[in-house]
Amino acid sequence: MAGSPAPWIGSAYLFLQSTCRTVALPALYESSQQKPSIFKALKLALADSTGSLHGVDMLKVHCSHPHLIVQLKFCRQENCRRFLRSYRDGALRAALQNHLQLSLAMGKVPVETELRAGSEHLDGMLKDEDRCLECIYKEKPDRLRDEEITELEECFKSLVLQQNINNNVAAKDCLSPNSVSPPYSSQGSSLSPDVTFTFQEQQFANRTLTLEDHQKFAKLVSKKWKQVGRSLQKNCRALRDPVIDNLALEYDREGLYEQAYQLLLRFIQSEGKKATIARLIAALEENGLTSLSEELLGLRSNEESS
Template sequence: MADKTVDRGPWTGCAVMFLQSLCPGVNLLSLFKDREQGKFIVFKVIKLTLIDSAGGLGGYEILKVHDADPFLGVEVKFEDVSACQQFLESYSSGAVQQSLSQHACRLLTLPHEFTVETQLKASTHILDLCLDKLELCLQHIHLSQPERLRDEEIDHLEEQLQIQARGPAPQPTPITQEECPVPGNCFKFQNKVFEDRMLTAGDVQSFSNGVGRHWKHVGRALGKSCRALKGLAIDNLAYEYEREGLYEQAYQLLSRFIQAEGRAAKLSRLVKALEDCKLTSLAENILEIQPRE
């Protein structure tokens, strides 16, 4: 892979990712076109994959999901060169395809492994043919400027995601009725009670995949109650693992937290830190993919 670009000025570009399921009986295009619930699930798979591969929630937006039979086309506008670069690196390494497969298998409740064929284009350029030339791919995407605003259908799907992330609206209760206390081994998130537990390797991996450039903010939030993450600890981690990239920096952050706190390194503390950093979608993702005891 080429050296990382140092240009961090105003930057936009557009790319289209084409997706086709290779699993018999699972047609992403048909799911998106024919069923309201299927449309939402496929969109959520795409959105979670972008969160994993582009370094979080910012720096890009989905403009349109369209019929490119036999493929499903996903048009993405990048508004930040760093997010675009991280997506390209994830795509080149196969991480995008892996994330697509994992989220699709989970959300579509498939009994078998899900495999997907992908193709990435910017205008007429097939980027799969030049993924080893990062700067050239960035240039093609930058020259392919978006020609439309976000589709109204995408606005609706994004709104559905936000509603789901917030959870069901709380029901009014009589003033005289006391709220049920949360058990000591549990915690509340979005009006739902979850059993608290020590952080697992799966939690660390999900966090590292999804937090992107925001890992420092989460580290400082955790550092309010963790001596090992106070002072220059976060900056030292960033410097020590700069060459390994954002995933490794985030991974080492949580690993250090777990090592320092031991049995006190609980899921509730990570979720609270994510809430403090306004990363509730990532907290929801971590809670949803973990098996509840």
């Protein structure tokens, strides 16, 4: 359309270096076996920083020992701003360390980062967000996406698809009556005959969560599953950032039910007998989900539930 403004496009280079002597990121990336795992960690960490798998593009990954250098392309100022804030607050580095640890199946991978746009070193000006945006905007991408990155993108999509298939199979196994060692008992068990909690001036046994609880939660919590997850994460390491956002990305195609199901599954598997109805009800109440609390505690009639 004539007169329409030009799209906002900018570029920057993210320098990464492991401070662990036994972990050399360039060497791992140059390994054909480890390269997909490194790429996956980079992809998910960048998605965490912008809130979307498409918030920033990787054009090329350079190996310049001891650094791994990622050339980034931003197509929206809003996404670039989110990235800068995540980088400034240390969230991006934490996400990188977490995803590298998970992808490589090893201990903690401490990482140092540096951000540049052309000749400008942005780390020293992060408090001036607009100036950083201007530097990135001035530095236009000098290349199209590298063929290797395109191949890794396809590999990443295949990995995510296979993981989703495996998780769905595992979820179905949990639902099977012949399943071995389910994460919860079919009826739920009270921690102690004397352990109760109060809801709407009534006393309820503080039992462990059941399969029925799990299914009802996934079906009825809808879009508020992430808020409930953040309430649960206060005392659950398995749900700490950026796990919840990663679940949203990994199960985006499957929809809200699967996202909510996987969230509570993580909670149940991590907490074991401590995954109680009282903790879930408290998280629901914190987010205004009284009707779902009533449903889980059997306080709503069948007509009201339908």
